[in-house]
Amino acid sequence: MRFKNVFSIIGPSMVGPSSSHTAGAVRIGRVARQLLGCQPEKAQMTLFGSFAETYWGHGTDLALTAGxxxxxxDDERIPEADLEAEKAGMELEWVQGRGNGPHPNSVKITLQAGGCKAEIVAASIGGGTIAVYSLNGFDVQITGEYPxxxxxxSDSxxxxxxxxSLLSSEGINIGYMDVDRKGRSGAAMTVFELDSAPARVLIEEMLRLPHILEVTMIDLTQRS
Structure with a gap:
């Protein structure tokens, strides 16, 4: 399966108590924040399955907030993430979703900052490993393991x-690519998991290409 790796066996360096409910949740929160591009002002977390049933006791709420x-x-501030969010002026809302979602440990996060919004659907699938199923309403899959x-x-x-071609010209290898579109000639999203992180100038070059609306870098390999 695509979402299995060594972290399923040994797990990441983390603050406990659970790799699924804590480490994975932190990483999901970081993906959501990076998709937004800044610290959110408002965040709504809709939790499904065991996330919804046990998030208070397992610290999932603190882990998502920390992300x-x-x-x-492994940040020592995770146990006090709710206080840190309050200091930062972040408004948090917790909602219990119906059913299991795409996975028993899954969450939909909706973020807002100023006029910007972002939404992801993701799950913690064991050992700190995550699966992201949706970005801003597009059905794509990423793991967060690679830049x-x-x-x-536009679907043109x-x-x-x-x-x-642009990625190849810069010597960057594509490990995985996924595409979703809303309809013929409508809006589309393509995600590239890369073997190495591109320079900022490459992102700017992408934005200058015809039919490109937005380019977002998600890189959990970089320390915050």
Whole structure:
């Protein structure tokens, strides 16, 4: 399966008590924050399955909040993430979802900061490993294990060719690519999991390509 790796066996460096409910949740929160591009002002977490049933006791709420604050999995401030969020002026809302969602340990996070919004659906699938199933309403899959670029664009001929050609010209290898579109000639999103993180100048070059609407870098490999 695509979402299995060594972390399923040994787990990440983390603040406990549970790799699924704590480390994985921190990483999900960080993906959501990076998708937004800044610290959120408002955050709504809709929890499903065991996340919804046990999040208070297992510290999932603190872990997700810590991720939104861009803390790493081993950050000693995780147990006080709710206080840190309050200091930062972040409004948090917790909602119990119906059913299990895409996985028993899953959450939908909706963020807002100023006029910017972001939404992800993700799950913690064991040993600190996560699976992200949706970014801003597009059905794509990423793991967070590799530097990832999420590109929102119009579904136009030549867009994917121009994006892959640009990455290749900079010597960056694509480990995985996924595409979702809203309809023919409508909005689309392509995600690239890369073997190495691109320079900021490459992101800027992507934004100058025809039909590109937004480019977002998600990189959990970088320490906060």
């Amino acid at each position: 939104l604050l861009n803390f790493d999995t 990832t670029i999420a590109v929102t664009h 001929q030549g867009v994917l060719a121009s994006l892959t």
